[in-house]
Amino acid sequence: MTTSTYRGVPAPEWIGDNWDTVSAGAWRDGVDAALALAALGGTPAPEEPTVEEPEPDLWRNLADALNALVGTGLFPAFHDLYGTVNGWRRQPYASAPARADSPWVVFDLGTREFTVSTRGRVLSGEHSPGRKRRR
Structure with missing residues (x-):
């Protein structure tokens, strides 16, 4: 045929x-x-190649960590610190608003990594790079 x-x-x-x-x-x-x-019986178009998710284990680990926090009653909330304390740069952080004494996980703008800190240290600008002074 x-x-x-x-x-x-x-x-x-x-x-x-x-x-x-x-x-x-x-x-x-x-x-x-x-x-x-x-x-009507023609040959179907070739399948598009599947795109593999980069580092799916990292995402699973993140989901497991978030589920563990929820399991202990610490419901994480995600925020974006933005203002004079960090030179008007976006700085993501996560906290558990239900407990004032819970640690914060903040993106340190100096090291470019997430780190565990306290509310006071984050809001004082400790994890923000130093601002240049004008003379």
Whole structure:
């Protein structure tokens, strides 16, 4: 059995020979003819390659850590520190607002890493790079 193609989609010969009859039954408004041919027995388009998630174990570890916090009653809240204390740079941090004494996890702008700290140290600007003074 030979095949013909329409817009790169292979179609069986019987579809090519009877296109007027077949297309009238399969055609719907807004449906591309290539999709109609594929639905009527043509070869489906090749599958797109699957994109693997980078470092899925890291995301699972993060989810496990967050679930452990929730399990102990420390419901983490995520914030963005922004103001004069850090030179008007965005600085993400996480805390447990239900407990005032709980540690904060803050993105240290000097080391470019997340670190565990206290509310007072974060709000004093300890994890923000020094601001240049004008003379």
